[in-house]
Structures are given as structure tokens and as C-alpha cells.
Amino acid sequence: MVFYFMGKKSSERFALVETxxxxxxxxxxxAFFIFMIVPEYWFFAVxxxxxxxLAKVTAKMSLVGTMRGGENDV
Numbered sequence: 109m110v111f112y113f114m115g116k117k118s119s120e121r122f123a124l125v126e127t128x129x130x131x132x133x134x135x136x137x138x139a140f141f142i143f144m145i146v147p148e149y150w151f152f153a154v155x156x157x158x159x160x161x162l163a164k165v166t167a168k169m170s171l172v173g174t175m176r177g178g179e180n181d182v
Contacts, residue, residue, distance in 0.1 A: 129167040135160035
């Protein structure tokens with residue numbers, strides 16, 4: 109939470125991608141706790157973790173794609 113409020117006023121180009129990556133990390137942790145504390149909701153926890161990892165990987169791949177020097181439409 110501290111890092112979120114420290115970087116909230118940032119005007120970087122990739123702020124939205126970094127925000128999605130941060131929320132994905134949070135969802136993954138929540139899914140882990142659901143899986144450990146309430147095991148009867150294991151399927152929901154696995155789907156939440158899988159969606160979070162998919163969002164995180166997508167965000168990282170978009171950053172790698174822009175580093176390679178593609179078209180810059182932002």
C-alpha cells in the first residue's frame with residue numbers, strides 16, 4: 109500500500125501496465141490465502157491465481173514488446 113500511494117502521482121507512460129501488474133500480484137496473494145484458509149473454494153482460488161498470472165505475464169510481454177523498438181502509438 110505504501111508503494112501504491114507513493115507512486116500514485118507518477119506520470120509515467122507505462123503507469124497503467126504497472127498498475128495492472130500490481131493488482132495481478134495482489135489477486136495472486138488473495139487466491140493463495142483463499143486456497144489455504146477456505147479449501148472448499150479451491151477452484152475459485154485456482155482460477156483467480158491463473159487469471160492474475162495471465163494478466164501479469166501479458167503486462168510484462170507488452171513492456172518487452174515496446175523495448176524492442178516497435179511502433180510507438182502511445
